[in-house]
Amino acid sequence: MTTTPLVNARVIGLAHHAPRALLEGVLARHGTTFHQNLTLRLVAVAGESIGRDDLVGEITGALKTGESVGRGAIEELTAAKLVEADPADTSRLRVTDAGRELYETVSAESAEIAARLYAGIPEEDLAIAGRVLTLITTRANAELTNT
Template sequence: MPTTTPPVNGQVIGLAHYASRALLEAVLARTGTTFNQSVTLRAVSDNGGTVERDWLVQRVAGALKITESTATETVDETTELKLLDAPTAGQVTLTESGRELFEAIQAGGREIAARLYAGIPAEDLAVAGRVLALVTERANAELADA
């Protein structure tokens, strides 16, 4: 049976997201980490390891399209698990165990990506990246206007 290339739309993008996320969820399950906690760790790590707590809540809420209260719960959980520490009022910092956990999650994610993207030409990946970034930008703009 010949395979046809489907048009790019939300369903195709969503199916790719959920399939690859299911693979990542297996990595997260082995570490006892939720997806929301992993996004929280990434946000702190990507911004130098120490961030303003309020900024982090907003960043997690915006990235995951969840309520601020759910994002606050996630930051609280991550702190209670000693993956984040609150060294000064209003800030959170990655702990050593948080950093090690995030690095393990990242390593698992890189292994998954290497398998999934193997053999896809760099030019195709660059085009896909630009298109998805534009779609994300437009969707976020619409959400901001809603």
């Protein structure tokens, strides 16, 4: 007889990596990586443009990684012509038409996966999981700030 495990680092890790593997399959079909996709999303939802340094900060904050990873993803997306410098202010980046198309395509495919994975889970359970995971993230971020 199996029992439902309490939430812990292993359960959270497994819940992260299984859907991410599905996302990685989508990304591979479109010739992009997880870091590039995260970066492209940040630029695409930023509005007209986003400051390069602000973008690097958002990437490193989301991925808990060094600036070189964020700057590398930006360089890769720029080389692929998915993001570009804003002509009005070259310290800012904006998404290109090709970048917007890729972002929208990957987002739609990802949404289909998420719909299948979350199907049938009661909203109350999703709300509880959301609260618990948000609290854990907040606490971990606070500890990272203090280290």
